Amino acid sequence: MNYTLNQLNIFYKIAQNQSITKAAEELHLTQPAVSIQLKNFQDQFSIPLTEVVGRKLYVTDFGKEIAAAAEQIIHQVQAINYKTHAFEGNIAGRLTISTVSTAKYVMPYFLTDFMDANPGVDLVMDVTNKAKVIRSLEQNAIDFAMVSVLPDHLKINRVELMQNKLFLVGGTSRSRPKSYSAARILREEPLILREQGSATRNAMETFLASKDIQNSKKLELTSNEALKQALVAGLGYSIMPLIGLKNELGNKDLEIIPMRGLPIITHWNLIWQKSKKLSPTAQAFLDYIEAQKNEIIRDRFDWFEKYN
Incomplete structure (x- = not known):
């Protein structure tokens, strides 16, 4: 057998992700390059490391044993590297x-x-x-x-x-009557929230409850980037952290809507x-x-x- 440390690492990532595509993304390699290395690694064993069922890749029991051994080897190599740096005073x-x-x-x-x-x-x-x-x-x-x-x-x-500052934010592409106050926006316009368990969502819901504001028009998105793009597209309004909005505010794709009690500052x-x-x-x-x-x-x- 003549497998390399690189092949061990690639196979370990494939086993971790149960996917060649995801392993390639993590390793910043192309999918064909990872597939070739998997084939070269597999060719050194008489027992299958993986199998494809219904277009989905599975790691065999033998493959799992090899992946566990690969993990230990990779950690030992990292330990050697760390010790080398330490002896050099780094x-x-x-x-x-x-x-x-x-x-x-x-x-x-x-x-x-x-x-x-x-x-x-x-x-x-x-x-x-x-x-x-x-x-x-x-x-x-x-x-x-x-x-x-x-x-x-x-x-x-x-x-x-x-500081972490949360403001009421909306997309400039969404039209609304100029007479709408911030409170009316929160009551009558669609609100976009993060998923349950998000600190941003908790802060928004706590603020709405403190103002006795109820709104049945709610959308839920599971990432800050998705929420931001939904605002830019004009899907609704949200109370969200300023920190990720620099470019959108500078480009005037989003606007901050002033309201008493905002920003929430943590x-x-x-x-x-x-x-x-x-x-x-x-x-x-x-x-x-x-x-x-x-x-x-x-x-x-x-x-x-x-x-x-």
């Missing part, structure tokens, strides 16, 4: 972060310079909704989480990063469990954040402070 290791979906517009700016300065660090960042972020934190599956609403059932440490927080023993890599990142956060906010988010 920060090296795995940094795992889970963020709520709207934080994807914020978190990368707090990572860029740290990652550039520490090439031995491997970053894994999961972008999902609040419920899944907190679950990852509870299960000790991550180093840090980034949220705007703190979990009240966990003992956590935190670093407050920057703060983005980098959080971790108090009981967690941070790895040297995670501690180095935390030290970097505490030292550089004010400069990052000033340099990268000056536009954000103009909206109040």
Whole structure:
């Protein structure tokens, strides 16, 4: 047998995703390239690693055993790389972060310079909704989480990063009578909400309840990008974070509709469990954040402070 580390990694990703297409996307390769490597890898075994049933790929029991072995080998290689960097006096290791979906517009700016300065660090960042972020934190599956609403059932440490502002927003392409107040818009125009478990949805529903506003015309979308495009298309209105709207507001595709009680202001927080023993890599990142956060906010988010 003469399989390569690259083939092991490709097969491991195929087994993880149960899909050649998804594995190719993760690896930033073309689907034909992944298929060729899978065939070359398979040719070295007399027992099938995968099978296709009804156009769907399945990993065989033998394939699962090989995938598990491949995972161990890949982790050992990573450990060797980390140790090499460590002996050279560099920060090296795995940094795992889970963020709520709207934080994807914020978190990368707090990572860029740290990652550039520490090439031995491997970053894994999961972008999902609040419920899944907190679950990852509870299960000790991550180093840090980034949220705007703190979990009240966990003992956590935190670093407050920057404000999160939520405004009433609509698309400029949607026509409405000029006499409509913001409250009337929320009562009579279609409202677009995020899915259950989203902190943005919770904030919007809490605000509507505080104003005793009810509306039966509701649409639900499961991503911030989808919601934003729905607003641009004129499907309705929503209360959503300013942070992801820079280009659409600048292009005048969206507009902020003033209303008393808005914006809702919370703060983005980098959080971790108090009981967690941070790895040297995670501690180095935390030290970097505490030292550089004010400069990052000033340099990268000056536009954000103009909206109040």
